Amino acid sequence: MEHEASSIEGAFFSMDDLSANMSGINHGRNVGKGTRQMRISFGEKGAKRGVCGATADQIVARNLLTLIVDGTTPHVEHAREVTQTLLEVAEGIAPYEIKGPDKLMKIAQGLGLTFDGKSINEVAKEVALIALQDFQKQTGVANWLSLRAHPKSVETWEKLNILPRNAQLARSLSLRALTFISVLILRSVVHLLSRMP
Known part of the structure; x- marks a missing residue:
């Protein structure tokens, strides 16, 4: 029939x-x-x-996206908390000290900051504020992505319109896609x- x-x-x-x-x-x-x-x-x-x-390919893609979102979520939150702690250290609020000033200076240099005549805490504050911007950035390339990702990868992601603007937004859009798929199913x-x- x-x-x-x-x-x-x-x-x-x-x-x-x-x-x-x-x-x-x-x-x-x-x-x-x-x-x-x-x-x-x-x-x-x-x-x-x-x-x-859904075809087998679609099911695999959906499951992969679920695993990626599940795996990255705690890392995104950890990065945000570490960045917030760095800011609090720089401002004298948190009871920690910066143990790797050379590493911090290298990161600051990679982010395009100048640090002549600045204290380690002033540089740390600038690095933390730039990093915190990446949790809110709505357009362009995230600062940390520019620092760490290969330029050809960034170019490819831009062409494919999959360039992550910020970690929170990428996670939210992925969850929205998964929710939409679940509702359709x-x-x-x-x-x-x-x-x-």
Whole structure:
């Protein structure tokens, strides 16, 4: 029996695909004889799309983005906290001292700062303020990215329109994309389930 194909934001699937994939979803676990395992395949065998309409490539991309966001989030927060602490040290608020002034001066130089006649704390404050800008920057290349990334990489990212402007924004946009994808998947499944006999 043929069913009308449904389209939700470009994801195509049929009722037959849904029925085949919904029976015995176990993600690879052995749940008994006669149970059909749901496998999305790159090769000849297995389903070509999930119940949401996503191909194996799309599922891998979505999972990779999830792992990247999950992995970078604590690092972004740690960087922000370290930068804030450096600022507080420079201002005499935090009870720490700068142990690597040569490293700080090298970073300051890479950021284009001049430090003739400035104290180590004045340089530290300038470095911290520049670093904190990168958590708010809305346009252009982040200061830290200019310091650390290879210029050809930055050029390529700009051409592809994937140049991160700031870490918080990149994380937020990624989470928004994942949320949008999740909503589409949920809508697709609910729509198809509502049409099942």
